[in-house]
Amino acid sequence: MSRSLRITPRPFLALGIVLSPVALLGMVGVVRGGFRSDLLLMAISPFGLYAAVMLAICSTRITVIDDGINVSSYFVFARFIPFGAIDHSDVQIVAERDHPALVTIHYRDGKSVRRLSLSLKSYRREDVAWLCALPEMRARTHPGFTKRRWRLH
Numbered sequence: 150m151s152r153s154l155r156i157t158p159r160p161f162l163a164l165g166i167v168l169s170p171v172a173l174l175g176m177v178g179v180v181r182g183g184f185r186s187d188l189l190l191m192a193i194s195p196f197g198l199y200a201a202v203m204l205a206i207c208s209t210r211i212t213v214i215d216d217g218i219n220v221s222s223y224f225v226f227a228r229f230i231p232f233g234a235i236d237h238s239d240v241q242i243v244a245e246r247d248h249p250a251l252v253t254i255h256y257r258d259g260k261s262v263r264r265l266s267l268s269l270k271s272y273r274r275e276d277v278a279w280l281c282a283l284p285e286m287r288a289r290t291h292p293g294f295t296k297r298r299w300r301l302h
Contacts (some may be wrong), residue, residue: 154211154276164202168195201274206271213280218254220267229267234283240281240290247283248274252288 175192180186205223212219217231233254243250253266269277281288 151214154272154280156207156271158272160206164199168199171195177223186275211267228256235285235287236262237287243289249277252281269301
């Protein structure tokens with residue numbers, strides 16, 4: 150079993166909708182004021198911000214293989230968590246009950262217990278549901294971003 154979580158188009162659309170009026174305002178300034186460097190920078194900045202945020206979102210890969218979870222971020226850093234080392238996972242639901250926002254995996258690394266938090270909102274709903282339903286994850290569900298430890302039934 151090797152399955153990678155796929156990115157949904159939601160963050161691309163949401164950030165595009167938020168930044169498009171700012172980009173349009175910058176372009177109107179360039180058209181009215183001429184090609185001055187300060188106005189050109191104002192027109193290009195929203196596109197640079199969009200590219201930087203999308204690069205950060207797209208650079209994180211979560212892959213589930215037979216014996217664990219492999220998480221790579223920024224195309225450089227990688228972390229492997231074997232299923233046998235996972236103590237439990239905290240799944241946090243904020244707005245949509247069928248699409249968790251965050252999962253924190255608590256795992257043993259030698260004698261210490263470590264945590265790895267994964268933001269799940271940029272991944273497809275069915276992939277997130279599959280990941281959280283894995284019995285190896287030992288998931289506990291929490292409403293909202295809370296520190297309390299309880300189990301919803």
